[in-house]
Amino acid sequence: MGREVLLAPPDSLLYVSRWCSEEDLVAYARGHWRDRPVLLPGKGGYLEEPLRVRHFVRAPPA
Template sequence: MTQSPSDLPFPHVDDVGRDSGTTLITRVSEARVRPERFEAFRDFILSTVRAFPDRHPGLVSHEVLLAPPGTLLYVSRWRSEGDLVAFAGEHWRDQPVVLPGEDEYLAAPLQVRHFTLVPLC
């Protein structure tokens, strides 16, 4: 199930990649959530990330993916490494962004991975 955390329009992902000369970076943060706290965590994340497009201009798109009762993914797509540094800090490659109060919902530490788009054409 996919829920869009924002009603703001984003450029299509294809408009950022190969034609613009920019490498799109997809960041996936995986939260292993205590099942009894899943719905509260979902609401907490959705209310927090709604404001991200206004705060982080390098954010091209984002979404929250749910796999109840214990997994939530926050997937964000970024224009450049510099944009990710501005969002997550110098250690963006291996350190997740942990929101204040987030630990109370988690069954395990957040995991973060990054992917780059490989055009099929």
């Protein structure tokens, strides 16, 4: 598991989180993890527009 924040000034930010398993992600984010971002309480007020969610899966080694 890991995370990083990448800034693209003037107004973009990319938050990447890596999970050991899909089960771990579901335990943290609950039922709508595929289509709704998980925000900590009160953090939505800092956003100028809604977050977009995209998921990527690491390809197995060749």
